[in-house]
Amino acid sequence: MQTAPAENILEIENLTKHFATSKSLLPGSGRSVKAVDGVSFTVRKGETLAIVGESGCGKSTLARLVLRLIDPTGGTVRFHGQDIAAIPERSMRPLRARMQMIFQDPFASLNPRMTVAEILTEPMQVHKLGTRAQRRERMIELLELVGLTARHADRYPHEFSGGQRQRIGIARALAAGPELVIGDEPVSALDVSVQAQVINLLEDLKQRLGLTLVIISHDLAVVRHMSDRVGVMYLGKMVELADTQALFSSPRHPYTRALMSAVPLPDPEARPDRQLLEGDVPSPLNPPSGCRFHTRCPYVRDRCRTEEPVMGANDDDHGVACHFWREIDALPRPAAAAARPISEAYARRRALYMERRALQEDAPAL
Template identity: 60%
Template sequence: MTALLEVEGLVKHFVAARSVFGRPTAYVKAVDGVSFTVEAGKTLALVGESGCGKSTVSRLVLRLIEPDAGIVRFEGRDLGTLGANRLRAFRREAQIIFQDPYASLNPRMTVSQILTEPLALHDLVPAARRRERVEELLRLVGLEPRFARRYPHEFSGGQRQRIAIARALAVEPKLIICDEPVSALDVSIRSQILNLLHDLQNRLGLAYIFVSHDLAVVKHIADRVAVMNLGGIVEIGDAEALFAEPRHPYSRALLSAIPVPKPEAKRSRIVLEGEMPSALNPPSGCRFHTRCPYVIARCRTEIPLLLADGRRHATACHRIAELPAPGAIVPADGGFSPVLEQLVAAFSDGTEAAGRAGVDMSDTRPPAVRS
């Protein structure tokens, strides 16, 4: 199967300080040799702590910032060589949704203007039919077409995120980069947006790069997961396999740190000591060695390579063969009692019967903005 997107050896160093003559004296190694592929219609999740470079990768893939080295190929074409016109054409194929729906929509444009702009820019729909297309897009994301004339401030956070998704869908892309799309939202709204992303993927065959620090969300939506630490991928594999048996000590620590909604859950907890080192001055050798419980002398000097096994599960760790089995890091069952499972099912059935696609439209303005 040919991949939709191939990324090879991506590098981005930001200049952090300059001498009086303007010569760079310090670099932040935000992304340092990242490679992965995304298949059409599938979801790759990039996870890691703040500052690990996951958002920088997402912007490099779209060439919103220029890489220092490395190749990004979309359907076999090298994006680095595209001129301005070809690059704009590429932007039809790949779109992005940002974390904060309060900042990513222009407050002076109506929803209709926000959604018409990409249609006009890429000359996709004749002017006469654009209104119709806007209504279609709103319906697609579970909003009522009559909202087209409203401004972003009239919507709640979840609804704004739906508008941002509609804007991304306007150009009929093949790939959408979702940069923490639900982390600014309340839990009940978050599940609506996750369900919407899931449905859209099934209906439109979209591929997602899903950037998130929330591993439970990632487990829910991803087909493949890449765990990043300080600018590099330490482990990449199929979501099921990686969550069932994380191999890299960092992946294990991340997974074991997630609080699970089950008070009596028995699981092994790996609490990392210390803080994430600065990307300005990353540790030598394996970049995780300062916090790793299994560190040996070799880890401090030699950078481990990301080596794959036969099942496309790759890990960058010198001690991979010697590490103990991961134990019960993720609780095996669903975490809920049978009664609760039934109640949740009944709750979902009830609300789905009330209106599958979207939110209640009777009162769209959040109380906070009605003054």
């Protein structure tokens, strides 16, 4: 028996954000930074959608556009069918409680002059939720929900570790009872050991509260672990969108393949055919014509330089913006990058590690 497809909580269509440069403050004069340029996708209710890409590709700008923390230059953002990009700012307040963000820096995003209790009750006061006693009770419930206790309520942000501060940020995002939570690289500023705790916390909260998550990240290990679908951005454009398993097992866009190839492995000899991107990311002030990736693509053809590819979903719901993605597997692969020289000290440590591992495997079980 097939289950009905989940409804779309978000529908993004041709979303655009251009920032005027200092010499082009008047409309129609000068140039502009094309931070987000014609992005379209949907977010299904109850899923975790990850947006990945290099720094400067427009991920964080996209997140702020979705929540209308900044106004778009063009396009639509429909939340439960309502275009929030077109409604007056005063009409946004009822929607703010249903759409919240977890910021990247857990210290800069918290007011250092406010206690944790004040930080967590402020959203409820703004949205006029409950009485003072009810807000206090809800605040304690939020602390316990993210792994803290009521005794932390009267402390200030500087008295906590980075992981604890991010837990407070998560609790604040949940204070008004949102349906949609966007995490703008919510674990990138944390230690690796703490990252796992916060990721597990977000996954647990998603299941317990029925949340829909959009995670902005450049860490593919995090993305693979916690997302249901992944969208790949390059220079303001969405170039690939697919289920996580399909994207990681069979990436179709050359840029996605390069991102996968760039993931570090413990053994530098485990991937001799590693593909490295050459050249710098073009300026968003003057993006290339045609496919924006063609200046760095190893499979570039004349059509790529003149005609912009359009990302459309295929029969398997795997969208890719590439003219020749069906032929990429049959084309010659780029030459493998030259292996970096391994120092003698590293070689000795590696040989010792392999010897110890062999001894452990051969040792009889106790």
